[in-house]
Amino acid sequence: MKPNSKLTVIGFVAVALAFAATVALAQDPLPSWSQGAAKQAIVDFVAKVTKQDSPDFVSPAERIATFDNDGTLWAEQPMYFQLIFALDRVKALAPQHPEWKDQEPFASLLKGDVKGALAGGERAMLEIVMATHAGMTTAEFEQIVKDWIATAKHPRFHRPYTECVYQPMLELLAYLRANGFKTFIVSGGGIEFMRPWTEKAYGIPPEQVVGSSIRTKYQWRDGKPVLMRLPELDFIDDQTGKPVGINSHIGRRPIAAFGNSDGDQQMLEWTQAGGGARLMMLVHHDDAEREWAYGAESKIGTFSDALMAEANKNGWTVISMKNDWKKIFAE
Amino acid sequence: MKPNSKLTVIGFVAVALAFAATVALAQDPLPSWSQGAAKQAIVDFVAKVTKQDSPDFVSPAERIATFDNDGTLWAEQPMYFQLIFALDRVKALAPQHPEWKDQEPFASLLKGDVKGALAGGERAMLEIVMATHAGMTTAEFEQIVKDWIATAKHPRFHRPYTECVYQPMLELLAYLRANGFKTFIVSGGGIEFMRPWTEKAYGIPPEQVVGSSIRTKYQWRDGKPVLMRLPELDFIDDQTGKPVGINSHIGRRPIAAFGNSDGDQQMLEWTQAGGGARLMMLVHHDDAEREWAYGAESKIGTFSDALMAEANKNGWTVISMKNDWKKIFAE
Numbered sequence: 273m274k275p276n277s278k279l280t281v282i283g284f285v286a287v288a289l290a291f292a293a294t295v296a297l298a299q300d301p302l303p304s305w306s307q308g309a310a311k312q313a314i315v316d317f318v319a320k321v322t323k324q325d326s327p328d329f330v331s332p333a334e335r336i337a338t339f340d341n342d343g344t345l346w347a348e349q350p351m352y353f354q355l356i357f358a359l360d361r362v363k364a365l366a367p368q369h370p371e372w373k374d375q376e377p378f379a380s381l382l383k384g385d386v387k388g389a390l391a392g393g394e395r396a397m398l399e400i401v402m403a404t405h406a407g408m409t410t411a412e413f414e415q416i417v418k419d420w421i422a423t424a425k426h427p428r429f430h431r432p433y434t435e436c437v438y439q440p441m442l443e444l445l446a447y448l449r450a451n452g453f454k455t456f457i458v459s460g461g462g463i464e465f466m467r468p469w470t471e472k473a474y475g476i477p478p479e480q481v482v483g484s485s486i487r488t489k490y491q492w493r494d495g496k497p498v499l500m501r502l503p504e505l506d507f508i509d510d511q512t513g514k515p516v517g518i519n520s521h522i523g524r525r526p527i528a529a530f531g532n533s534d535g536d537q538q539m540l541e542w543t544q545a546g547g548g549a550r551l552m553m554l555v556h557h558d559d560a561e562r563e564w565a566y567g568a569e570s571k572i573g574t575f576s577d578a579l580m581a582e583a584n585k586n587g588w589t590v591i592s593m594k595n596d597w598k599k600i601f602a603e
Numbered sequence: 604m605k606p607n608s609k610l611t612v613i614g615f616v617a618v619a620l621a622f623a624a625t626v627a628l629a630q631d632p633l634p635s636w637s638q639g640a641a642k643q644a645i646v647d648f649v650a651k652v653t654k655q656d657s658p659d660f661v662s663p664a665e666r667i668a669t670f671d672n673d674g675t676l677w678a679e680q681p682m683y684f685q686l687i688f689a690l691d692r693v694k695a696l697a698p699q700h701p702e703w704k705d706q707e708p709f710a711s712l713l714k715g716d717v718k719g720a721l722a723g724g725e726r727a728m729l730e731i732v733m734a735t736h737a738g739m740t741t742a743e744f745e746q747i748v749k750d751w752i753a754t755a756k757h758p759r760f761h762r763p764y765t766e767c768v769y770q771p772m773l774e775l776l777a778y779l780r781a782n783g784f785k786t787f788i789v790s791g792g793g794i795e796f797m798r799p800w801t802e803k804a805y806g807i808p809p810e811q812v813v814g815s816s817i818r819t820k821y822q823w824r825d826g827k828p829v830l831m832r833l834p835e836l837d838f839i840d841d842q843t844g845k846p847v848g849i850n851s852h853i854g855r856r857p858i859a860a861f862g863n864s865d866g867d868q869q870m871l872e873w874t875q876a877g878g879g880a881r882l883m884m885l886v887h888h889d890d891a892e893r894e895w896a897y898g899a900e901s902k903i904g905t906f907s908d909a910l911m912a913e914a915n916k917n918g919w920t921v922i923s924m925k926n927d928w929k930k931i932f933a934e
Contacts (some may be wrong), residue, residue, distance in 0.1 A: 335806060410850055454810070467854045477664060478854030479785070479810075490843035490869055497872045499850050510914060512821035519741055519819060519830050521852060523798045524808030538821055541828050 284550065301447040304440040304599040305378040310553070313589045314444065317551040321527065322451050328549035332452035336526045338518060338539060339445070341459035341466060341483075343532040343573040344555050345474060346437040347426075349564045351386065351572055353433045354401055354465050357420055359386070361404040378403075390571060401462060402486045406503035410464060410488060413501055417468045427603070434473045438555075439602040441530075445474055448528070456526075458482045458518055460510035460535050464501075482521045484509045510535040515542035532557065533573045540588055552588040555581070624814075632778040635771040635930040642927065644920045647774065652858065653782050659880035663783035667857040669849060669870060670776070672790035672797060672814075672902040674863040675886050676805060677768040678757075680895045682717065682903055684764045685732055685796050688751055688921040690717070692735040721902060732793060733817045737834035741795060741819060744766070744832055745758040746798045758933070765804045769886075772861075776805055779859070787857075789813045789849055791841035791866050795832075813852040814841045845870035863888065864904045871919055883919040885910070890925040 303312040321330040342348040350355040362372070362381050372378035377389035377400050390397060405413060426436050445455050457466060457476055463483030470476045483507040488499040509517040516537050518526065529536070530541035532555040556575060558565050567575040583590050593600065636642040644751050652661040675680040693703070693712050698764040703709035708720035708731050721728060736744060757767050788797060788807055794814030803808045816837040819830040840848040846869050849857065860867070860874035863886040887906060889896050898906040914921050924931065 284884045333802070336810075453893070463851070463854070479667075479852065481854065485851065488847050490873070497846065497869070499846060499875050515821045515828065515830060516819050520794070520816065521810065523794070523812065538828070542821070545828050 275579070287524075301450065302440065302443045304443055304597060306596050309506075309595055310589055310591045313551065313553070314447070315470075317528065317549060318447070318451050320549045324449055327522075330548065332525055334524060334527065335448075335453040335454045336456065336522060336524050337448050337449070337528040338456045338458040338522075338526040338530070338543070339441070340531040340533070340536050340539070341457050341461050343557065344438075344530055344536075345441050346433065347563060347574045348555075349566070350427065351390070352397065352461070353426075353436075354461050355390075355397055356427075357417070357465065358401045359426070360402045360420065360424065361416075362400075365520065388482065393571070401465075402484075402505055403503055405465070406460065406486055406501045409493075409498040409500055411498070414465055417465055421469050424579070429432060434469055436601060437473055438597070439599045441595045442474065444530075449475065453528070454480065454485050456480045456482060456518075456522060458509065458514050458529075459594060460484055460508070460513075462486075463509070474516070482509055482517045484513075512538050514539035518542065527551070529553075530555070534576050534579050535574075537579055537582060540586075544588075545587060553591055554583055554588055555591045555593065558592050559597075559600070562600045563593055612912065616879055632781065633771065633825045635774055635928060637927055637929055639927055641920055641922045644706075644882065644884070645778070648880060649782050651880045660697070661858055661879065663804065663856065666779075666782070666784040666856060667787065667853060667855050668779050668784045668859040669787045669789040669813075669853075669857040669861070669874070669900045670772070671862040671864070671867050671870070672788050673869075674888065675769075675861055676772050676776075676788070677764065678894060679904045680888075680897070681758065682721070683728065683792070684757075685711075685792050686721075686728055687758075687764075687794065688748070688755070689732045689735045691732070691751065691755065692747075693731075724902070733836055734834055736796070736818055738792065739832055740824070740829040742829070743830060744795055745799050748796055751801050765800055767932060768804055769928070770888075770930045771928045773805065773933060775861075776807070780806065784859070785811065787811045787813060787849075788851060789840065789845050789860075789870060790934055791815055791839070791844075794815075794840070813840055813848045815844075839880065841866040843869050845849055846873035858882070861886070862883075863906065865907050865910050866905075868910055868913060871913075871917075875917060875919075883917070884922055886913055886922045886924065890928075893931045894924060 299360055302311055302314065320326050320328040321335065323329060332588060334438055339345055342352050366372055366382055372382060377392060380388035389400065408557055421432065421434060424433060425431060426433055429436055448455055457470060458481065459466065461483050463481055463485050466483055467478040467481050470481050471478065487502040487504045487506045489502055490497060507513065508516065514536065525546040526543045527546065528551040529539050530553050531539060544550050544552055557563060557573065566573065568577050604815055633645065651657050651659040651737050652666065654660060670676055672681050679741055693709060697703055697713055703713060708723065711719035720731065739919055752763065752765060755764060756762060757764055760767055786807055788801060788811065790797060792814050793815050794812055797814055798809040798812050801812050802809065818833040818835045818837045820833055821828060821830055838844065838848065845867065849870065856877040857874045858877065858880065859882040860870050861884050862870060869884065875881050875883055888894060888904065897904065
């Protein structure tokens with residue numbers, strides 16, 4: 273072998289090694305997850321249920337994964353984004369509703385006293401949301417949401433709300449889908465508030481979004497059939513409502529479920545109660561620097577001590593945003 | 604060329620021609636449909652929405668097709684199969700319900716007077732069905748349905764009900780899916796009555812089944828979470844309920860819809876009211892010899908003169924079972 277051909281071989285080997293390293297990096301499907309128990313739990317679970325010869329093998333049709341949205345897939349502070357949307361709607365609609373000046377929770381909202389309006393808890397919040405979302409057709413509401421999501425900016429991060437989605441969770445969604453999973457949102461948020469943008473933001477199509485709803489009514493208007501949104505609650509997809517919503521919309525029990533607050537406990541219980549391998553995870557917001565740190569004391573996204581006790585008792589994995597996520601938001 | 608090689612060439616050509624003919628036959632995706640307006644409407648529509656350069660091109664994500672079940676995908680005579688299931692359940696449960704002897708519609712049913720029990724119309728029928736379907740968990744109900752569907756036989760055709768499905772519609776479902784469509788059932792029937800067998804019978808998974816429902820409640824029983832089926836109607840997925848159910852479960856407007864009775868009118872209207880190419884079809888039961896002939900006068904699967912007038916006015920295609928279908932049931 274001549275010296276220059278030796279050099280060629282060395283050069284080739286170097287290139288090959290560099291290429292192999294690149295491939296190895298490219299092959300990590302969860303690059304924003306730190307090495308640790310949370311990432312390991314995900315990878316182990318996926319291997320278990322997808323390997324044909326595994327005793328825990330699950331057929332692709334049964335690979336259902338459900339995700340809470342607020343605080344799990346996108347941020348939820350300083351308050352639920354849908355509530356910010358509702359506030360914007362209250363302001364926009366206030367001239368047509370003079371009665372709101374003396375009517376709680378609108379009166380507080382219009383005075384800028386968000387805390388006072390939120391005193392009624394999650395159910396009251398949903399009612400505010402629903403009250404400001406009715407009286408138009410489903411198509412009109414879809415357009416209102418699309419317009420808002422395209423223009424509104426998060427007060428702290430100064431970017432669209434759909435860019436306040438968690439990069440590690442986007443990777444997790446893609447990783448699960450690449451492994452034959454069907455991914456669903458199961459959120460306390462409004463089903464028709466989420467559907468206009470979930471496909472673009474998460475790759476989750478409208479028919480895989482489950483959420484809270486108000487009633488709609490089929491009627492004719494100007495020679496065309498429309499669905500009118502009525503100011504009546506239909507379904508609250510939170511707490512015990514989550515397994516009910518899952519059963520109604522999906523009709524199969526998930527084998528993996530991801531949440532971040534007390535509202536997700538029953539979804540995780542329901543998921544775990546099926547036979548075979550199961551993965552239950554809770555995102556814990558413990559990163560005040562990059563995002564927020566909150567838990568038991570928070571009115572929004574409450575992660576109570578009781579939930580932490582349940583997680584420990586049942587072997588649910590708690591994800592530390594601070595330690596398990598290298599990166600919070602997509603850039 | 605020697606004579607024997609000439610023969611070889613002729614033989615080769617003959618084989619090639621035979622092969623080409625076989626391929627041509629194999630390529631007809633709707634072999635049980637007679638050449639005619641109905642088949643042509645389907646093929647033309649699919650070509651229009653799937654060809655990239657067509658002005659009517661629809662992206663795969665938006666290719667939603669909805670199918671009624673009773674009388675559209677499977678038979679519905681001498682009465683809705685779910686009603687036969689309910690009758691069997693009434694008989695099975697009667698010893699535990701002595702009060703049914705004096706309580707309509709159970710009293711009539713137990714006396715074998717089905718006609719008397721049906722006098723209350725479709726809503727009454729659904730109530731009978733729901734009343735006999737509550738008081739157990741969703742998992743228990745699923746098992747009851749599976750056991751019944753595996754053993755019960757149709758009174759005229761003496762075979763399982765899942766073999767009373769229409770072969771031309773199975774071909775249509777497969778053809779649409781092969782062309783990127785997502786196929787859904789949108790039926791007045793019970794959502795949890797259909798889900799245990801639709802995947803096997805039609806290739807339609809539970810999450811793509813929309814139907815009528817009773818309420819369920821999440822609770823703990825024997826140390827496990829369950830969903831109890833309550834004797835309360837939740838949603839009737841018929842007539843104006845069909846667009847509501849489509850909006851709730853699918854969140855997109857179908858571009859194709861298939862029904863067979865007055866209960867499907869609003870689903871077809873809703874489908875047609877979207878922009879672009881649309882396909883609306885109604886199966887007309889006009890084949891007394893191979894199946895049944897019924898229409899405006901029938902309590903079950905009513906196809907009123909008003910519906911026929913709507914079909915004519917709106918350009919909906921009416922499928923004649925007698926003329927458009929070479930074959931009714933799969934063999």
